[in-house]
Amino acid sequence: MQEQPNGYAEEEYEYELSNRLKNLLWTVSGDYELDMELDVRSFQRSKYISLYDAVKQGAFARYFSQDDFGLYLVKKLYLGADEAALVNLAQMCVDQAVTKKVAKERKGVISLRKKAFADILERDFHKLSRPGNLTGRIKIAMLQEGIDGTYSAEKRIREQAEALFALQDAACTMDVIQEVDAFYNRLVDPEFEAQHGGLAQVLAVSAEDLKQFDWQDFLNESAEESALEEMMRQANSSVPFEEEEGDRKARAGQILVSEEAARKMYSFIELHYGVSYMDETEQRRLNRRICRGVHADCKLYFTDGILNHPVKENNTYVLAKRTLEMNRKFYRQHARVSRHNIQELGDILKRSLQARNEEERYTSSYGTVVPAKLWKVGRSKDAGLFVRETKQHNSDFVVDVLIDASGSQRSRQHMVALQGYILSAALSRAGIPHRVLSFCTFWDHTVLRRFREYDEDREADWRLMEFTSSSNNRDGLALRASADGLLDRPEENKVLIVLSDGRPNDLVVNRPNVKNPSIYTGEYAVKDTAAEVRRLRSQGIAVLGVFAGEEQDLLAERRIFGKDFAYIRDISTFAHVVGRYLKKQVDDQ
Numbered sequence: 001m002q003e004q005p006n007g008y009a010e011e012e013y014e015y016e017l018s019n020r021l022k023n024l025l026w027t028v029s030g031d032y033e034l035d036m037e038l039d040v041r042s043f044q045r046s047k048y049i050s051l052y053d054a055v056k057q058g059a060f061a062r063y064f065s066q067d068d069f070g071l072y073l074v075k076k077l078y079l080g081a082d083e084a085a086l087v088n089l090a091q092m093c094v095d096q097a098v099t100k101k102v103a104k105e106r107k108g109v110i111s112l113r114k115k116a117f118a119d120i121l122e123r124d125f126h127k128l129s130r131p132g133n134l135t136g137r138i139k140i141a142m143l144q145e146g147i148d149g150t151y152s153a154e155k156r157i158r159e160q161a162e163a164l165f166a167l168q169d170a171a172c173t174m175d176v177i178q179e180v181d182a183f184y185n186r187l188v189d190p191e192f193e194a195q196h197g198g199l200a201q202v203l204a205v206s207a208e209d210l211k212q213f214d215w216q217d218f219l220n221e222s223a224e225e226s227a228l229e230e231m232m233r234q235a236n237s238s239v240p241f242e243e244e245e246g247d248r249k250a251r252a253g254q255i256l257v258s259e260e261a262a263r264k265m266y267s268f269i270e271l272h273y274g275v276s277y278m279d280e281t282e283q284r285r286l287n288r289r290i291c292r293g294v295h296a297d298c299k300l301y302f303t304d305g306i307l308n309h310p311v312k313e314n315n316t317y318v319l320a321k322r323t324l325e326m327n328r329k330f331y332r333q334h335a336r337v338s339r340h341n342i343q344e345l346g347d348i349l350k351r352s353l354q355a356r357n358e359e360e361r362y363t364s365s366y367g368t369v370v371p372a373k374l375w376k377v378g379r380s381k382d383a384g385l386f387v388r389e390t391k392q393h394n395s396d397f398v399v400d401v402l403i404d405a406s407g408s409q410r411s412r413q414h415m416v417a418l419q420g421y422i423l424s425a426a427l428s429r430a431g432i433p434h435r436v437l438s439f440c441t442f443w444d445h446t447v448l449r450r451f452r453e454y455d456e457d458r459e460a461d462w463r464l465m466e467f468t469s470s471s472n473n474r475d476g477l478a479l480r481a482s483a484d485g486l487l488d489r490p491e492e493n494k495v496l497i498v499l500s501d502g503r504p505n506d507l508v509v510n511r512p513n514v515k516n517p518s519i520y521t522g523e524y525a526v527k528d529t530a531a532e533v534r535r536l537r538s539q540g541i542a543v544l545g546v547f548a549g550e551e552q553d554l555l556a557e558r559r560i561f562g563k564d565f566a567y568i569r570d571i572s573t574f575a576h577v578v579g580r581y582l583k584k585q586v587d588d589q
Contacts, residue, residue: 052116059098330414345575346429405438406473417467439478475504501549502557
């Protein structure tokens, strides 16, 4: 631990240290006008890591183009790449690209690098060696090799490490970009290229597209430059990029959007989610009635999606069309099991409803007279001389299907679209009126995307293939908004089915001089969503959760929905599991 010199105020100390690191950066880069942010505070945790990061940043600026590399990273994120995984791969590739080149000119860098690597390995080994962290294990191999020239690892780790070490001979920035892209597509998201295109499509993202991206910093003229600088700072860091929930909250509280940017929100949402089908007066009325309590200062936005009502055919529109084709392709790959699920689930519901439709006859003191019992008149106190018939109807039931369309669903986007389609098609087969909505939250707007209305025919079910995911999710508000329409329906028995991953999470952007919604994440968000479910049940709505997430989030899902939730481990069991819950709702009414 580096001790702070006596007699220095903290600001003076950090100022001197910043100058020291910048001098190192300028000396290595040879560019004394280079102005990059350096992590001064990390010096007190490990001076070797901070010094080596400054060297690495200067070396990359000297031998490669920071602007080109940073712009590639931003474009990859724009197309949906996972930030933490991409940054961690970029860190390793940057290190390998500069190490041989800078060592030829400055022999002392090798010694500094070994000390920095030893500190990283000691401090972050537990984090890097977590089960399933393939990138972390590759980094361990890289650190071991950098310390003593040898490393031990299984075959697949060795193969990736050797590909990484080959970057020491990178001749240009594009060599580094190509390897980062290949590593990401190979190790992190093997479906990325099929969904979003290869490196050519990533690089084809335009500056205009990036300015419309949901990075709050991109709303001012200097934002693109600051975003590139931040990405390069992360890429040159040696610290594994992995924000904890508290860090995300802190960062959310620090993001400021100008009043001018806030005024652009509505047009921005129109551009990326499609024009709203609801007039502004009605939306304001709903906002006043629904956006209360913890959701005060939030807004609702209702749309049929960008593919149906686009402002223009921008990059978001193109990606939505591509996602539609991929969802359709996924359906075709699972067509047989999907049709079986639709038929089975639809038949389960039809049989339950038919049982309710059967006429029930019972003896009564009034109704239709039974001639065979007239002899009892005056001879018996038995008043059961009549028979009554009762019959319930399918129209007693109405269903809302609400689907979590936040960015956390991106990795299973096709599966969620297929589950939504199966459910909607089965309800159509059973003749049950139903509406299907998805929800996500962008800035202070919760966007509700309508796929079908209650009384549309079954062709409308196919619109579920347009499902796409992005941004955050404020589950409690989405539940409240969906239930508002459901409660207006004339049917006596109302059911709300929620497909979610059990992770309500809305990191709110703070706007100066205006009211801001409360940060909505972690335990706080789970409790609010669970409270909303209980409130809706008290109003007579049967709420069923269908879990579409990772096993570690099952506890939160159970806390939100109680015993009324279904966990779908395999699409082939979808009809059986969901059918059991829906049949219970029909039979119990």
